[in-house]
Amino acid sequence: MTREKRVRSSCESMMKNVKRRKTRAVRYGDVGVGGGFPITIQSMTTARTADARAVMREIRALARAGCELVRVAVKDRADVEALSAVCARSPIPVIADVHFDYRLAVASAAAGAAGLRINPGNIGGADKVRRVVDAAAAAAIPIRIGVNSGSIERDLRSLARIDPAGALCESAARSRDLVERMGFRELVFSLKSPDAMVTVEANRAFAAGNDYPLHIGVTEAGPPLSGAAKSAVALALLLREGIGDTVRVSLSGDPVREVTVAAAVLSALGLRADITRIVSCPTCGRSHIDVSKIAARLERDIIGLHMGGTVAVMGCEVNGPGEAKDADIGLAGSCGGAILFEKGRVVRSLKGNIAEEFIFEVRDFLRNRGD
Numbered sequence: 001m002t003r004e005k006r007v008r009s010s011c012e013s014m015m016k017n018v019k020r021r022k023t024r025a026v027r028y029g030d031v032g033v034g035g036g037f038p039i040t041i042q043s044m045t046t047a048r049t050a051d052a053r054a055v056m057r058e059i060r061a062l063a064r065a066g067c068e069l070v071r072v073a074v075k076d077r078a079d080v081e082a083l084s085a086v087c088a089r090s091p092i093p094v095i096a097d098v099h100f101d102y103r104l105a106v107a108s109a110a111a112g113a114a115g116l117r118i119n120p121g122n123i124g125g126a127d128k129v130r131r132v133v134d135a136a137a138a139a140a141i142p143i144r145i146g147v148n149s150g151s152i153e154r155d156l157r158s159l160a161r162i163d164p165a166g167a168l169c170e171s172a173a174r175s176r177d178l179v180e181r182m183g184f185r186e187l188v189f190s191l192k193s194p195d196a197m198v199t200v201e202a203n204r205a206f207a208a209g210n211d212y213p214l215h216i217g218v219t220e221a222g223p224p225l226s227g228a229a230k231s232a233v234a235l236a237l238l239l240r241e242g243i244g245d246t247v248r249v250s251l252s253g254d255p256v257r258e259v260t261v262a263a264a265v266l267s268a269l270g271l272r273a274d275i276t277r278i279v280s281c282p283t284c285g286r287s288h289i290d291v292s293k294i295a296a297r298l299e300r301d302i303i304g305l306h307m308g309g310t311v312a313v314m315g316c317e318v319n320g321p322g323e324a325k326d327a328d329i330g331l332a333g334s335c336g337g338a339i340l341f342e343k344g345r346v347v348r349s350l351k352g353n354i355a356e357e358f359i360f361e362v363r364d365f366l367r368n369r370g371d
């Protein structure tokens with residue numbers, strides 16, 4: 001089964017408990033967003049796009065972790081020049097993120113970007129927006145209109161002080177009207193604030209009156225732990241109401257963490273059965289193995305395979321055998337090593353490099369379990 005079919009069928013079976021909002025569909029290369037496609041995970045690179053090697057290293061790491069769409073910043077001609085090589089080599093569709101200079105968006109579309117992200121409020125007037133829209137239409141790629149509380153139009157700032165969600169919504173509606181008058185509808189919208197509840201309210205309001213797909217997330221959510229918690233709150237509230245077609249968790253630091261958090265949110269909500277669930281104990285003085293190291297390897301190397309299932313890593317004999325047996329494949333620390341379980345049965349003992357051996361076994365088991 002191809003990855004796309006596996007993702008789609010697992011999502012259809014798990015999403016029965018959430019009635020998703022009906023939206024139009026757009027395509028970023030071979031990845032669909034909205035229109036009933038599975039909710040995708042996206043992130044953004046941190047290296048300068050002009051440094052194509054560094055960007056490609058990040059994109060490959062993101063894709064391995066389960067990222068399905070990646071955005072890169074395009075802020076000058078050097079970035080545009082590197083963009084075509086990045087797009088050609090990337091294993092996942094690349095979206096060009098452009099502010100202020102419409103010519104960079106036009107050039108990015110020609111360079112092979114699978115989509116554009118702009119904020120019409122800062123791109124320089126309707127004539128410039130028209131040039132970007134024409135370039136996207138010629139390249140047959142979608143545009144995301146990303147409205148952020150930090151860059152709201154000047155005349156909406158007083159409204160933003162008393163009704164920040166309303167101001168975001170009004171800003172998005174203005175951009176929608178402008179682009180629709182140009183006859184272009186391959187659009188995705190995002191309405192973001194660093195405040196989780198403002199983000200939720202703005203997206204609820206916009207979703208109520210529009211059928212465009214929504215990219216959801218809390219912008220500038222913060223450092224990894226508090227930012228993950230804040231993002232999870234907003235995403236869970238919206239996704240449980242069926243709002244949201246692609247998600248980005250925005251954290252300071254390594255973007256791979258953003259993908260891991262987004263995957264955990266979608267998995268916990270039962271929205272992506274193809275994302276492997278990881279059960280691991282917090283460890284204590286009884287642990288025989290390095291649980292946190294093995295769990296981190298699972299997050300890094302297994303979730304992006306989209307093979308579903310549940311994997312458990314437990315430190316000792318107290319709760320270890322129980323959880324390891326309940327998982328599809330599990331590991332429980334024991335004197336002198338660890339015990340490997342598959343489908344509730346003891347398979348063998350692992351000794352030596354337990355982390356490496358277990359990752360190998362998990363990959364092999366999930367690939368061959370035949371469901």
Ligand code: SF4
Nearest residue numbers: 281283284315316318
């Ligand atoms: S499974 Fe064992 S090592 Fe892990 S937290 Fe429980 S008692 Fe501690």
